[in-house]
Amino acid sequence: MQRRSFVATTGAAVAGSMLVNPMNAFARRAKRKVVMVGTGSRGIGFWGKRVVNSYGDDLEFVGLHDVNKGRMDLAKNEFAPNAKMFDNFDDMLDKTKPDLVIVTTMDSTHHEFVIKSLNKGYNVLTEKPMTTDDVKCQAILDAERKSGKKVIVGFNYRYSTLATAIKQQLADNVAGKLTSVDFHWYLNVYHGADYFRRWHRLTENSGSLWVHKASHHFDLLNWWIDSDPIEVVAFGELEHYGKNHTAFKHTNCRPCPHKSNCKFYWDMTKSKNLMSLYADNEKYDGYLRDGCVWKDDINIYDKMSAQIKYANGVVVNYSLTTYSPYEGWRVAFNGMEGRLDSWEDIPWQQGKDEVDQANRHELEMTQGKKEEAEEFDQMMVMKNFADYQQIKVPRVRAGHGGGDSRLQDRIFKDPNAPDPLRHAAGSRDGAMAVLIGVAARKSIEQGNKKIKIADLTDLKPSVKRL
């Protein structure tokens, strides 16, 4: 057994830093002007409050836009006292002339704001997923090319300490030439269920979890494997949530008469923050944050499985489960000369740092928490015909494994910092992640047909990521 640090930088990885850096879109100047569209949970907490607290000396929010006036007011109070609130997005751009537009609306609307910003000559940062279908994806790519401006995609998972350590090991070629990858993600009955309560429950809003959630995972795969996907075959069902449950259902949890016998009853009134963000603003748009997970209109899959073939020959087996008793994931990379295994939060592999399943996700999303390495995440590297090596990576229980703060530092503090592992993500990365999810959806809709990524947009998959 051997403990190793993971800071070594390979020659190949350094070469990567010479490539175009999408983060240059927001290189440092005098106090920069930022506007935000979509002042919900992620907008206010992560791109609003956290950014102002960490980089407030260098930038200021000058404009806010949201279809929900109440949430826009809240955002102004929480982090942008001097920002002007706009009923109209175009007006906001024309009147504020920002250095950066931040898009944190519902997934299916991202393209609208990304394209308008580019067309008017502004750099734009969008939350993942970049968009929800292939047509919108092509429209974003076209607009970016025409504008000469840049799209940044907020892929925070890449920056987590564990994801970065895995990337470093693969860049160091620990398993030899990669041939296949197993990647399985388990959402628990608290966090997984939450997608079925919210706007995410409709494919027309989120692109389904194939896009909304799995695009995070597909981006990790694309980045780790360092190649582009070429083909996808997928299976998916809705078997657990929604119309499958016939015993009882209601509109949402707060007024529900079945509270006492529903295991998925969720008491949103316990959270002052959620009550002021959503319940207090229902009067503007009728949006119920604590929707019933048994609603008949739910049309996203709750069981998902795909095989993805990459241009460099790697084949991936991927699955996403949404009603697991525990939240965690496993990945394994098989190569010609060995194998790398890693995992997160598998209870019996966890050691003494027990995970509270009900609060697991909240802890993960916590932005205020000081980054402290508690215990270690692990990787096992085993060369063929040799013993295994255990590699320990300091575990950070804050903001997506520490990824959130590193992503923001790169964008707001030092966009030109060396990027040996190419963490910075632009529209091509955003597109490739989304397109795997879109292909998976199409595959299921077409009787599990093999879908070619090259048929979805004009992006040509490359053996080595561009």
Ligand SMILES: NC(=O)c1ccc[n+]([C@@H]2O[C@H](COP(=O)([O-])OP(=O)(O)OC[C@H]3O[C@@H](n4cnc5c(N)ncnc54)[C@H](O)[C@@H]3O)[C@@H](O)[C@H]2O)c1
């Ligand atoms: N990277 C991550 O880890 C991460 C985590 C959470 C959310 N997100 C992403 O952030 C985005 C926002 O998610 P959220 O959890 O904050 O959701 P939310 O529902 O809390 O906020 C979305 C906001 O967008 C507004 N909105 C919706 N449609 C609009 C439109 N057409 N014009 C203007 N405003 C509109 C809503 O009123 C709401 O205030 C999503 O794209 C989501 O995928 C990413």
